[in-house]
Amino acid sequence: MGEPWSPLPREFYRRHPTAVAPELLNKILVRADGRAARIVEVEAYAGSEDPAAHSHRGKTPRNATMFGPPGHLYVYFSYGIHWGSNAVCGDIDEGAGVLLRAAEPLSGLDLMREARAAAKRDRDLASGPGKLSQAMGLDRSFDGADLVTMDRGVSIVSDGTPPPVDPVVSPRIGISKAVDLPWRWHVRDHGHVSGKRSTRT
Template sequence: MPEWTPLPRSFYQRHPTEVAPALLNKLLVRADGRAGRIVEVEAYAGSEDPAAHSYRGQTARTATMFGEAGHLYVYLSYGMHWGSNAVCGPVGEGWGVLLRALEPVHGLDRIRAARPAIRHDRELASGPGRLSQAMGITRALDGADLVSNDRGVCIVCDGTAPPAVPVVGPRIGISKAVAFPWRWHVPGHAHVSGRAGASAARGGSG
């Protein structure tokens, strides 16, 4: 797999509605050779966003979200799967971007081994729980620094630009702030989870 430089911390030091669409077509990379192109994301914005776990303030569960931008916030959703989020903005805001779907591009054998029950490659990482499972992300990686790559997980740019006009609309699998147009995805991409994946891979973050 090629050597890439992780995105700088300044990339993440913005409002999640700015960071989220800019993450499209970046690569989520693991040290073991797994990498996937980010094709779907959702923004969550702390105290201004009732759908965010961080809406009512910091807890032991959400502490990472209130820390330095550019870290990975990992949480267990519905007791079933892990959600992976890039922390954004100033310390104390509780902002983040949920990584909803990837297109696997490197280390496919490892990714397929992590998702042995799937029938089609487009289902390998289409949804936040599937994405985390495919990339070996669990609560053990909560707080990992995506900038220093201290725990073997980072986000890089391979030269592929975000789509000029990403698809934008409401977030999936939440019950509050459902009208916020804070979900973005690459137009027409086969690996986007869409509403078909909502019941199997819930959204929500923060």
């Protein structure tokens, strides 16, 4: 017997990010050190057609990974503090990707809590793009990692759970352009999505 789960194939990612994004819900982000978390919130970012995408103004050293082959991890640094993780989608030179915004920790919780001392509850471990990356230990050294070959021990796999049939679809968060495109998907009524405050609405 080998690994019970195998990485999603390259072809899964070789589509428009708006097609890939909702299907990444309920998939599992895994690290070779035992950390695993179920993806519950994502956003799609297209290439030149999408003013909100990092790739909109063309290839730069920062976003070069987005213009590479699909199925790789694009990790970016922002606000001077946080890392964001994306799955590169579409074709080479398209500059498309899906931002992994939130996940439900499944295993390796001890390592996640160690990486995120600020998290008071387990639901705070990965309920946001910066939190997710920090909990999973993803930083610049993982930019360009191949999720299909697992060349750096990080991948996205399926445990057989299908994507939700009725995900919540809404505008993307934290952007200033193309703010009305409904390119954010999250699992309905899930306690680990971003933006939740304990008892506020």
